[in-house]
Amino acid sequence: MKRYQALADTMAAEIRTGRLPVGARLPSVRHLTTQYGVGQSTVFRAYYLLEEWGLIRARERSGYYVAPGAKLSMPPIPPMPPTPLAEPAPIDVSSLVFSVLDAVKRPDVAPLGSAFPSPALFPLQRLAKSLAHATRMLDPWSTVTDMPPGSEPLRRQIALRYIGMGIAQPVEELIVTNGAMEALTLCLMAVTKPGDVVAIESPCFYAALQAIEHLGLRAVEIPVDPRDGLDLDVLAEALDKHPVRACWFMTNLQNPTGVTLSVEKKRALVALLAKHDVPLIEDDVYGELHFARERPPPAKAFDTQGLVMHCASLSKTLAPGYRLGWVAAGRFADAIRRLKLMTSISTSIPIQAGIADYLEHGGFDKHLRKLRGALLAQRDAMEHAIARWLPPDVAFVRPDGGYFLWLQLADHVDAMQLHRRGLEHGINVTPGPIFSARHAYGNYVRINFGHPWSPQIEHAMKTLGELLRASA
Amino acid sequence: MKRYQALADTMAAEIRTGRLPVGARLPSVRHLTTQYGVGQSTVFRAYYLLEEWGLIRARERSGYYVAPGAKLSMPPIPPMPPTPLAEPAPIDVSSLVFSVLDAVKRPDVAPLGSAFPSPALFPLQRLAKSLAHATRMLDPWSTVTDMPPGSEPLRRQIALRYIGMGIAQPVEELIVTNGAMEALTLCLMAVTKPGDVVAIESPCFYAALQAIEHLGLRAVEIPVDPRDGLDLDVLAEALDKHPVRACWFMTNLQNPTGVTLSVEKKRALVALLAKHDVPLIEDDVYGELHFARERPPPAKAFDTQGLVMHCASLSKTLAPGYRLGWVAAGRFADAIRRLKLMTSISTSIPIQAGIADYLEHGGFDKHLRKLRGALLAQRDAMEHAIARWLPPDVAFVRPDGGYFLWLQLADHVDAMQLHRRGLEHGINVTPGPIFSARHAYGNYVRINFGHPWSPQIEHAMKTLGELLRASA
Numbered sequence: 014m015k016r017y018q019a020l021a022d023t024m025a026a027e028i029r030t031g032r033l034p035v036g037a038r039l040p041s042v043r044h045l046t047t048q049y050g051v052g053q054s055t056v057f058r059a060y061y062l063l064e065e066w067g068l069i070r071a072r073e074r075s076g077y078y079v080a081p082g083a084k085l086s087m088p089p090i091p092p093m094p095p096t097p098l099a100e101p102a103p104i105d106v107s108s109l110v111f112s113v114l115d116a117v118k119r120p121d122v123a124p125l126g127s128a129f130p131s132p133a134l135f136p137l138q139r140l141a142k143s144l145a146h147a148t149r150m151l152d153p154w155s156t157v158t159d160m161p162p163g164s165e166p167l168r169r170q171i172a173l174r175y176i177g178m179g180i181a182q183p184v185e186e187l188i189v190t191n192g193a194m195e196a197l198t199l200c201l202m203a204v205t206k207p208g209d210v211v212a213i214e215s216p217c218f219y220a221a222l223q224a225i226e227h228l229g230l231r232a233v234e235i236p237v238d239p240r241d242g243l244d245l246d247v248l249a250e251a252l253d254k255h256p257v258r259a260c261w262f263m264t265n266l267q268n269p270t271g272v273t274l275s276v277e278k279k280r281a282l283v284a285l286l287a288k289h290d291v292p293l294i295e296d297d298v299y300g301e302l303h304f305a306r307e308r309p310p311p312a313k314a315f316d317t318q319g320l321v322m323h324c325a326s327l328s329k330t331l332a333p334g335y336r337l338g339w340v341a342a343g344r345f346a347d348a349i350r351r352l353k354l355m356t357s358i359s360t361s362i363p364i365q366a367g368i369a370d371y372l373e374h375g376g377f378d379k380h381l382r383k384l385r386g387a388l389l390a391q392r393d394a395m396e397h398a399i400a401r402w403l404p405p406d407v408a409f410v411r412p413d414g415g416y417f418l419w420l421q422l423a424d425h426v427d428a429m430q431l432h433r434r435g436l437e438h439g440i441n442v443t444p445g446p447i448f449s450a451r452h453a454y455g456n457y458v459r460i461n462f463g464h465p466w467s468p469q470i471e472h473a474m475k476t477l478g479e480l481l482r483a484s485a
Numbered sequence: 486m487k488r489y490q491a492l493a494d495t496m497a498a499e500i501r502t503g504r505l506p507v508g509a510r511l512p513s514v515r516h517l518t519t520q521y522g523v524g525q526s527t528v529f530r531a532y533y534l535l536e537e538w539g540l541i542r543a544r545e546r547s548g549y550y551v552a553p554g555a556k557l558s559m560p561p562i563p564p565m566p567p568t569p570l571a572e573p574a575p576i577d578v579s580s581l582v583f584s585v586l587d588a589v590k591r592p593d594v595a596p597l598g599s600a601f602p603s604p605a606l607f608p609l610q611r612l613a614k615s616l617a618h619a620t621r622m623l624d625p626w627s628t629v630t631d632m633p634p635g636s637e638p639l640r641r642q643i644a645l646r647y648i649g650m651g652i653a654q655p656v657e658e659l660i661v662t663n664g665a666m667e668a669l670t671l672c673l674m675a676v677t678k679p680g681d682v683v684a685i686e687s688p689c690f691y692a693a694l695q696a697i698e699h700l701g702l703r704a705v706e707i708p709v710d711p712r713d714g715l716d717l718d719v720l721a722e723a724l725d726k727h728p729v730r731a732c733w734f735m736t737n738l739q740n741p742t743g744v745t746l747s748v749e750k751k752r753a754l755v756a757l758l759a760k761h762d763v764p765l766i767e768d769d770v771y772g773e774l775h776f777a778r779e780r781p782p783p784a785k786a787f788d789t790q791g792l793v794m795h796c797a798s799l800s801k802t803l804a805p806g807y808r809l810g811w812v813a814a815g816r817f818a819d820a821i822r823r824l825k826l827m828t829s830i831s832t833s834i835p836i837q838a839g840i841a842d843y844l845e846h847g848g849f850d851k852h853l854r855k856l857r858g859a860l861l862a863q864r865d866a867m868e869h870a871i872a873r874w875l876p877p878d879v880a881f882v883r884p885d886g887g888y889f890l891w892l893q894l895a896d897h898v899d900a901m902q903l904h905r906r907g908l909e910h911g912i913n914v915t916p917g918p919i920f921s922a923r924h925a926y927g928n929y930v931r932i933n934f935g936h937p938w939s940p941q942i943e944h945a946m947k948t949l950g951e952l953l954r955a956s957a
Contacts, residue, residue: 194830355696361807361833
């Protein structure tokens, strides 16, 4: 551990134990250099780290103070051990994933393991109105004209949202799909054949692992740090060493870590892949759920080669269960349109018409602001519950959006066992190993804060704490 | 050619040339045995064939008479040449299929090449009402509970329709899909892995060929006679000779031939596959469009082993563009449910709810009766147009349902060229070679009679006749 990290950890402990209370001014730089025998830059780097962890705040011309709520914060997640570059390998994860997913439907189980936010957060009645109106007005011939690439009015509405991100997205390259999952799979099919190597993240959204397994591909895993995301050095090495045919990455609010790549890293990623002429399948289904002032741009924003296939949907932002997604497919648009026609004929025509109507008239941006506010409040409630109920050796990086927390548990905890024991107690946590081709992350779980706070969830967190303490 | 076939052909020519006019009594059996030097049974078999062709009708205790409209009938399709059992082969048909399908969207082209009936034949307003009502009433949690296998109320409604066919279909084995296409692909994925051999029909629905190509499977083609369907002897030979892992057959109103397997052949097919423990993927999307008194049963009705996966949809019978299908998956239900979850998460929840509401309250059977009546009238109009405009060497077997005619053209006609020339003249016919892994059926086309008769269609048929005569 570097000296500045050790110093930050020491000061974090002072804050968490209450010896430095909320609002207290931190000791001066001079004081700390003397006290700990370190240089000024070490002190500053420790400050920056504490600030990043949300423990302290700078006040202009006045120094650093302990941040409100800091006492509730968990220890920061330790740096991940350096991952050796794995050989591309076939994946066998599906049966594990299914056994975990099958528990989600049980209504008696607290939804900490859910992959979705609460359906109560969505404007379902307003959507129903748009769907009813659009279906009543539907031109019978739209069953033909709205086949892939999809309804033109809908694709125009989607293109407008890209303009909002500063992207001039040609309508012709937008293909409407049955949710983002279909978009991602079609992209993968369009640029690979069985046996090919695909670069994925580690930890990785389990459905990507399943898709790769299902299509007979091999995967090389690129580590994702919960604080700054994908390791581009390892990716560069992988691109040099292996015949990587495609990358499948989540650039914003990555599942499960919640990390968002900085604009600089996105630019560098796009440039690196352009150099190798490797397509990027960009999974950006959470980007709209940011808590920052501005929506983080996708890597697609920096793509000048048509190499980025930007996949998104409304399943997590507006219309769960409608199954409406799309891909901005760049140079692969025609191949993907044909694959879509071949494998699922079309996305439901009334759904396309209803969503187009909503996007034009329904007030999507107003809904999004409300949804983000709700998720932010739920994140804070969840952090409080963690501080209240979970043992102090549970660590996480606070996500700046979405509805997942990626919890690092004590080394000895077996997340698979915790998952099983949890189900017996009416809790479903998503165990780390399903996010890894090699069943790594044995002491990690993902928990969902997408549900309005309730006594059931509070109780579930208390029970989770008891189970964790019992496993010690 | 057998003697009874030669005799039938001779008598058919008498009728078509008008020497035996409509309503005329046919010569007696005794007269014919003497005139042609054949046995009584040969005469009777010739009579049965003429009756099957729609040229003559029996009157009880009075003999056979030339049927009304017989003069308009085309020459019967000659027996197909015996097909040698092909070696299983990889398929490369997709690019050909796409170039043909891409023309369907052009509004200036007469829809003879369409794969769908006219959307005007469906109760779109009544469906819109059900969709609006069901979506307004939707339980937000249905986004979770209606995930695969799908909405329980919908699956109960679907199970009721099986009861109408005399099949006690367990609701648990029904999986709702995005149309039949997804159901069929999931079935194929569930029982094969790349390189496996699948038995398919020849001619074969082109999407089956595409799915097999796309999944890296190999195909062995079993000939389908337009009069009595699949050749079970060749199938038995294929099952003995090759490691067939699955069959994909259309048992009712096969696409493109329109042939329906007899109950006896369905029983024999199920028994043969049970003997070899080979699953049947049964594509039954046209069965409800029969013109017979009763819906022809699917092969599933005779399955006692759970080996038949019966796939169907409402895309051709009720709700085009809604993308609502299902599979009655027998022993493969759980595998298919998981594959569905993995590849497309869920079928659109509002669509499931809307269709469940329609099936319960919308009057589906009444609509079906009306639809069948319309298609029957359109078939007759198409047959008249063929007789009026196409050269006399165009042959077909009259289909007893659906909305396709499989036309055998003169030997010298190149259907691919006819397709291209047709597009230049505003006609789209579906060329035979896309229905074959080996690009056979070079002088066949499929035409669609699913559209209410119109001057555009009449004109298209006239143009088609001119193109055919010009190609002579």
